[in-house]
Amino acid sequence: MTAMDYAKANLTGLHTRGYAIDNLNDTEKARIMYLCxxxxxxxxxxxxxxxxxxxxxxxxNKKGKKIVKQNGAEKLLTGQIAKEKAFKEFVNPNDGSWVEGHRAWLEDFMNRAITPSAFACLGGKKTQLGNEETKGALTDITEKLKK
Incomplete structure (x- = not known):
C-alpha cells in the first residue's frame, strides 16, 4: 500500500463513519490525512x-491477558517527546491535563509541519493553499468534523 492509498483509505474510513470529509478544503484534508x-x-x-x-x-481479554483497549494521551504524547519536556511545555501549561497537552503539542506540530503550499507550483493554487494554512488549525478542522 502506498502512502496515498493509506491516506485515501483513512479518509474513506472517516467518511464511512459519518464524518463530512467532502466538506473540507485541500489543506484540511491533508492535515486530517496526517492525523490518521x-x-x-x-x-x-x-x-x-x-x-x-x-x-x-x-x-x-477472555484469556485473562491485559490489553490496551484505547491509548491514553500520556502515552501518545510521551511517545513523541520526552516525558519531562512534555510535562513542562505542554501538560503543565494546560492545567496538568495530558489530554489538553497532547492536543496542544499535536496542534503545534501539525500547524508547523503540514504545509501543502510548500509542495504546490507557483500560482493560484499555492496562494490558495497558503491562505488555507493560516486558517486551518487542526482543532478548528476537528471541530468542523466532530459529531
Missing amino acids: HHLGLADAVHFIQNTIPEEDVVVT
Missing part, C-alpha cells in the same frame, strides 16, 4: 471527538 497517519484511524476518531483519555484504558 500519525495516530491511526481509531485514535484519530477519538482525537476528533476529543475522547482520548488521560491514561491508557486497559481491559482483560
